[in-house]
Amino acid sequence: MIDAYFTHLLILIGIYLILTLSLQLAIGYTGLLNLGHVAFYAIGAYTSALLVLSGVPFIVSLILAGIVAMLFGFILSWGTNKLRGDYLALATLGFSFVIYNILSNWISFTGGPLGIAGIPKPSLFGISFSSNFSFFILTSFIAIITLIIIWKITTSPLGRVMKATRDDELATKVLGKNTFKVKTYSLGIAAFFAGIAGSLYAHYITFINPSSFTILQLIPLLAIVIIGGLASIRGTILATIILVLLPEPIRFLGFSSSVVGPARQFIYALILLLILMYKPRGFYGKVELE
C-alpha cells in the first residue's frame, strides 16, 4: 500500500519535471512569460487519448501529442510575436482559456465536461506498462531524456541566443540574430514537452476532463519555476520534488476531500506569493523576471 502510494508520487514528480523543465526553458531561459503551458499539456493529453482510442499505437500517439502541442506553440508564438511582458502573459493566459473552452464545449470530439474515460495504459513493443512500477520506469526514462535535451539546448549556441533575447532583445537583433525565430523555437519546444507530459498523464490516470487543465494547475508550475530559480535546471528539479511532496501531508490530516483540493491550491498560491516577496530569485536563480 505504502509502496503504491510512493510510486504514485514518483510518477507525478516525473510528469511535473517534464512540465516544469520545459516551462523553465520558455520563462527562465528565453524570458517569455508563458502562462499558457497548461493548454499545451491539455492538448497533448487529448491528442494522445483520442489517437490511442482510435487504434494508433502508444508510441506514435505520444510523439504526435508533442508535435500537435508544438504546432499550437508555433501558432501562439506567431500570434504574440510583438507582445512583451504583461501583454504576452495575458495573451498566453487567454490562449489557455480558449483551449479550456473548446475542450468543454466541443462535445462530439472531446466529450465535453465529462471528458474521456477508459484510456488504455500504454504498451511499447509488446511490453505493457500497466503496473505503476513499470509506468514509473517509463516516466522517469522520458523525464531524463527531457532533462538531457533541455540541458543541451540551454548550453548550445541556440540557448545562448535565447538568453541574449531574454536580457536584451533589441541588442540581439542588432547582432543579426532572428529573435522571432528563437522565441518561436523556445515556445515550440516547451509546448512539445508539455504535450508529452500531457500524454503520460492521460495514460497514467486513464481519464481526462477539462477540469484537469484549468489555470489552477498553472500555479504549482509557476511556483516551481520561480522557487527553483529562473534559468536554473537543478533548482527546477529540486523545487519540483519539494513542491509535489509538500502538500501531501494534508491528505493524512483527515479533512474531507472537498477541502484537500482547495487547501493544496491555497498552499501553492501562498508559497508563490511568499517567495516573490521574500526570495524573488528562488534557490538558484540567476536572473529576475523583467
Added chain:
Amino acid sequence: MSVILQLIVNGLITGAIYALVASGFSLIYSTNKFIHFAHGAVVAFSAYFLYFLFSMIGMNFGFAVIFTIAFAILLGWGMNVVVYRQLRKRKTSSVILLIASFALLILLESLILILFGATVKTIGFIRAATSIEIFGAFITPLQIFIIISSLVLLSLFLFFMKKVKVGKAMRAVSDNKDVAEIVGISSEKIYSLSFLIGSGIAGIAGILVALEQNLQPMMGTNLMIKGFVAAVIGGIGSVPGAILGGFFLGLSENIGVWFLPLGYKDAIAFVILFIFLLLRPKGILGIKKREEK
C-alpha cells in the same frame, strides 16, 4: 426583432457589471501600472461576504450591503499594503506584480472554496419578480436597478476623476509619476487611494452580481477576465474607455450567443481580446501606452 432587443437588454445588464469591474481595475492599472488580477477575487469575495452576512447570519440587508462595501475596500487596501507595497519597495517589475496578483487571486478563491464549499449559492433577497415587457423584451425590476445604479455610480466616478482635486491628482500620477511627485503629489498615497476606490466599486459590483446570479467560487477569475478584456478594448488605463469596453463586451457576448453555442460565450471575450491586441492594442479610445523601461 424582439429577440435582438432581448439580447441587447441582456447585453446591457452584463455590460453594466463588466463596466463596474473594468473601471475599478482600470483605475488601479492606470496609477499602479500593473495588472491587478486579484481585483476579480475582491468582487467574488464581496459577493460571498454578502451571502455570509445576509443569508447565513441574517443581518439586515442595508447593513449587510454597507459592511460588504467596507469589507471590499479593506480587502483591496490590505492587498496593496501587505503584498504590493512590499514588492514595490524592492522596485520589482510589473511582471512580478502580475504573478503576485495572480497568486492572490487563486489564494482568495481557494479560501472561498475552503470556507463556503463548491456548491452554488443564491442570496435570494429578491424573489423572482415578474418581469416588465418593453417592446417585446423582458426585464426584471432588479435588472433595471442594476443598470441604473451602475450608470449612476460610473458617472459619479467619472465626475470625480475629472473635476475633484484628488481625482485630478490620480490622473496626474497615471500620466507621469515623477512629475506628479515634483508638484507634491505623494504617489504612494495615490496608489492606496486607487485601491480603496477601485475595490469599493468592485464590492458594489460583487453585490449586484450576487443579487442577479448564483455564486460560484471561481466567478472571480471569470469576472476578472471579462473586466480585463473590457479594459483592453476600451484602451487600458483609461477609465471612460473601460466603461465603454464593458458595455461593448457585454453586448457582443450576448449577441454572439445568437451565432454560437452558449458554452462558447466565454471564448468570445478572448477572441475579441486577441483581435484588439493584434490590430489595435491601444483600444477604442486610443490612448498611447508609453514605452517604459
